[in-house]
Amino acid sequence: MKKHNFYAGPSVLPEYTKQKVAEAALDFAGTGLSVMEVSHRGKEFVAVMDEAIALVKELLNVPEGYSVLFLQGGASLQFLMVPYNLMKAKAAYLNTGAWASKAMKEAQFFGEVVEVASSKDKNFNYIPKSYEVPADVDYLHITTNNTIFGTELKSDPDVPVRLVADMSSDIFSRPIDVAKYDLIYAGAQKNLGPSGATLVIVKDDVLGKTGRQIPTMLDYQIHIKNESMFNTPSTVAVFACLQTLKWLKENGGVAEMEKVNIAKADLLYGELDRNKLFVPTVPAAEDRSRMNVTFVMAPGYEALEKEFLDLATAKGMVGLKGHRSVGGFRASTYNALPLESVQALVDAMKEFEAIH
Numbered sequence: 001m002k003k004h005n006f007y008a009g010p011s012v013l014p015e016y017t018k019q020k021v022a023e024a025a026l027d028f029a030g031t032g033l034s035v036m037e038v039s040h041r042g043k044e045f046v047a048v049m050d051e052a053i054a055l056v057k058e059l060l061n062v063p064e065g066y067s068v069l070f071l072q073g074g075a076s077l078q079f080l081m082v083p084y085n086l087m088k089a090k091a092a093y094l095n096t097g098a099w100a101s102k103a104m105k106e107a108q109f110f111g112e113v114v115e116v117a118s119s120k121d122k123n124f125n126y127i128p129k130s131y132e133v134p135a136d137v138d139y140l141h142i143t144t145n146n147t148i149f150g151t152e153l154k155s156d157p158d159v160p161v162r163l164v165a166d167m168s169s170d171i172f173s174r175p176i177d178v179a180k181y182d183l184i185y186a187g188a189q190k191n192l193g194p195s196g197a198t199l200v201i202v203k204d205d206v207l208g209k210t211g212r213q214i215p216t217m218l219d220y221q222i223h224i225k226n227e228s229m230f231n232t233p234s235t236v237a238v239f240a241c242l243q244t245l246k247w248l249k250e251n252g253g254v255a256e257m258e259k260v261n262i263a264k265a266d267l268l269y270g271e272l273d274r275n276k277l278f279v280p281t282v283p284a285a286e287d288r289s290r291m292n293v294t295f296v297m298a299p300g301y302e303a304l305e306k307e308f309l310d311l312a313t314a315k316g317m318v319g320l321k322g323h324r325s326v327g328g329f330r331a332s333t334y335n336a337l338p339l340e341s342v343q344a345l346v347d348a349m350k351e352f353e354a355i356h
C-alpha cells in the first residue's frame with residue numbers, strides 16, 4: 001500500500017534522495033565502497049561537502065560574507081552554540097513554543113535573557129506581533145516555524161538588532177532574505193535529509209566579538225576555518241542532504257516549493273475550516289504553519305479521535321498523531337510530501353464526516 005508520511009521529523013524525503021542514498025550505500029561515486037566506509041578526507045567526500053555548501057548558497061541566495069556549515073548535535077546544540085558565540089551579556093527571545101523555550105534555557109547560562117513576548121497564554125497557538133526589542137541586546141532569537149504548535153512566521157522580520165533564527169522545520173520551504181539574519185540554523189531531519197546533520201548559515205563578522213573563550217568544538221570560527229571538517233562530519237547525512245538539495249534545484253528551488261506548499265496548506269486548512277468534525281488549533285490564518293498542520297476533533301466529537309486515526313492508518317497514513325503537549329492531530333506537510341498525500345487526508349476527512 002502507498003504510504004502517506006506525515007511524520008514531523010525525521011520525515012518524508014524525496015524518492016530521489018532515498019534512491020541515491022540506497023545506491024551509494026553499496027557503491028559511492030564509483031569507488032566500489034559504501035558511502036559509509038570512505039574517508040571524509042578523500043576527494044569524493046570532500047566534493048560532496050563542497051557541493052552541498054555551494055547548493056545551500058545558491059538555493060537560498062546567501063550573500064557574500066556568510067559561511068555555511070554542516071555540523072552535528074542537532075538544533076538543540078545550536079541553542080547553546082548561538083549564545084556561546086554571539087551573546088556578550090543580554091539576548092532577546094521570542095517565545096513561540098517548546099523549542100524556543102528550550103533555546104532560552106540554554107542562553108541563560110551566558111547572560112540575561114529577555115523574553116520579548118510569549119504566546120504561552122494560549123498554548124502557543126499564535127505568533128505574538130507587537131513587542132519591543134531592547135536596543136542593547138546582542139541579538140533577537142526567533143523560531144520561524146513551531147513544529148509542535150503549528151504556527152509559522154512566514155516573512156523575514158525587520159528588527160533593529162542582530163537576528164538569529166531557528167528554521168529547523170521550515171528552511172527551504174520558501175525564499176528567505178538571508179541578509180536580514182545574522183545566523184540561521186536548522187536540524188536536517190525535516191526538509192533536508194536524515195537526522196545527524198545540522199545546517200548553520202552565519203554572517204562571518206558577527207563572530208569573535210564576545211571576548212569569551214569558546215571550547216573548540218563549539219566555536220563556529222573553528223568550523224568555518226576547517227570547512228565543516230574540523231572533526232569527522234556526519235558523512236552519510238551530509239550525502240543525503242546533498243541529494244535533497246539537488247532535487248530542490250531540479251524542481252524549481254525554494255520559490256517553486258513555496259507555491260506547492262501554499263497549495264497543500266490551502267487544501268488542508270480549507271477542509272479543516274469546512275468539515276464539522278475537525279478544527280485547526282491555530283485560529284489566525286496568517287499564523288498557520290504550512291509545514292505542520294495541527295488540528296483536533298471539534299467540540300462534541302472528541303470521542304471520535306481514535307476512530308479517525310484508525311481510518312487514516314488503514315489508508316496508509318502515518319505520523320498523524322499530535323505532539324503529546326497539544327493532543328489531537330498533526331499533519332506535517334514538508335517539501336517532499338506530495339499534494340496527493342494531502343488530498344488523501346482530505347478525502348479521508350470527508351469520508352469520516354459522511355459516516356458521522
Ligand code: PMP
Pocket residue numbers: 009073074075076077099143145146147148166167168169187188
Ligand atoms: N527546533 C525546532 C523548531 C524543532 O522542530 C526541533 C526538533 N523537531 C528542534 C529545534 C530540535 O532539533 P534536534 O532534535 O535536531 O536537536
